[in-house]
Amino acid sequence: MTKQHKKLGTKIIILIGIFLILQTSYWFSITLKSPNSFSNKYLESFFNSTKSLELIQEQINLGPRIPGSNAIERTRHFIVNELQDWNIVFQNFSKGWGLQKDVPIVNLICQPPSFQQSEQIFLIMAHYDTRLWADNDPNYLKRKEPVLGANDGASGVAVSIELAKVLFKYHNLTNFYLVFFDAEDQGGINGWNWILGSRYFSSSDILTDINPSFAILLDMVGAKDASFFKEINSLNYAEDLVEFIWDTAHTIGYNNYFINKSGRSITDDHIPLLEKGIPAIDIIDDFDIRFTPWHTSFDNITFIDIQTLQAVGTTLENALVLLNNEHKNLIFLSSFHYSPSFEFFWVLSPGIFLKFYRCTRSKKNMKKSLGFYP
Numbered sequence: 001m002t003k004q005h006k007k008l009g010t011k012i013i014i015l016i017g018i019f020l021i022l023q024t025s026y027w028f029s030i031t032l033k034s035p036n037s038f039s040n041k042y043l044e045s046f047f048n049s050t051k052s053l054e055l056i057q058e059q060i061n062l063g064p065r066i067p068g069s070n071a072i073e074r075t076r077h078f079i080v081n082e083l084q085d086w087n088i089v090f091q092n093f094s095k096g097w098g099l100q101k102d103v104p105i106v107n108l109i110c111q112p113p114s115f116q117q118s119e120q121i122f123l124i125m126a127h128y129d130t131r132l133w134a135d136n137d138p139n140y141l142k143r144k145e146p147v148l149g150a151n152d153g154a155s156g157v158a159v160s161i162e163l164a165k166v167l168f169k170y171h172n173l174t175n176f177y178l179v180f181f182d183a184e185d186q187g188g189i190n191g192w193n194w195i196l197g198s199r200y201f202s203s204s205d206i207l208t209d210i211n212p213s214f215a216i217l218l219d220m221v222g223a224k225d226a227s228f229f230k231e232i233n234s235l236n237y238a239e240d241l242v243e244f245i246w247d248t249a250h251t252i253g254y255n256n257y258f259i260n261k262s263g264r265s266i267t268d269d270h271i272p273l274l275e276k277g278i279p280a281i282d283i284i285d286d287f288d289i290r291f292t293p294w295h296t297s298f299d300n301i302t303f304i305d306i307q308t309l310q311a312v313g314t315t316l317e318n319a320l321v322l323l324n325n326e327h328k329n330l331i332f333l334s335s336f337h338y339s340p341s342f343e344f345f346w347v348l349s350p351g352i353f354l355k356f357y358r359c360t361r362s363k364k365n366m367k368k369s370l371g372f373y374p
């Protein structure tokens, strides 16, 4: 070995050394930020799953809640009736649909009585429309029939209403809104896209005025033996919030519902909020793998289980009360506008590359709309 070779060898060893130190620091820094260090404790729960089940049944009794239908108009009355004394704003717009001109699309933005402006305002969200076509039905002849939406529609609304009442009545929380979206579930029918209601809401001044710190979306939260995996877009852009909710569920003992694994990439009503930089997560059953009644004529009350409703309701009741009391200063970050140029380690750290790759890959998915539509 020549002298020059020796010099080169030393240089390579030094570079590898620097690289390893940077790598260790990087992983150490993200370990420090890990939300697993939250110490959650179990509170007494007031969430009533029997009441939620009744709220699902009441929506089903109205029939399929298709945008522009009498049934969806009656669903709005049902929500207003459930939330008496709440301040409810109807956010209207309209869109042609097939031969129908100007089908009204209405989001409901509900503020609890004695609402208090605070530094931390959060949203609990669900869609209340049901799909016009049961195009996933095993029976070909039923694929143009409407979906009743016990799980896909009614369950999210029912759990949101019961949860909101409990937060307000028993825990004195007034720093949140309930938001019910219209026209989530009509993608690919008569030229409509998915998540129309939440897209409109997210680009409106109402969202700018509310300026929420974070948002939680409930979709398909009532099926027996539901599996809530960590949805990929939520995980990529609002990881801290996902981990906090799942940690809370595990503390309470609902680890059989809130599975400690990442699920799939799903294009749901949380996406437009994520695009605005608001940490927003989707709590959604892994419908395609397990929930066979999804977008079929079988999505009826027989598939709803009060234990699932209780698991979701109690978990969120605990998590949201903890966030407003013990973890008041916790700030959730959305990494949608993540800018790696500010990271000193970026140049040499494959860890950062991985994170960056995950974000850009997921952004591409969003743009191409490759996520599954619920």
Ligand SMILES: [Zn+2]
Residues within 6 Å of the ligand: 131, 152, 185, 295, 373, 374
């Ligand atoms: Zn759906």
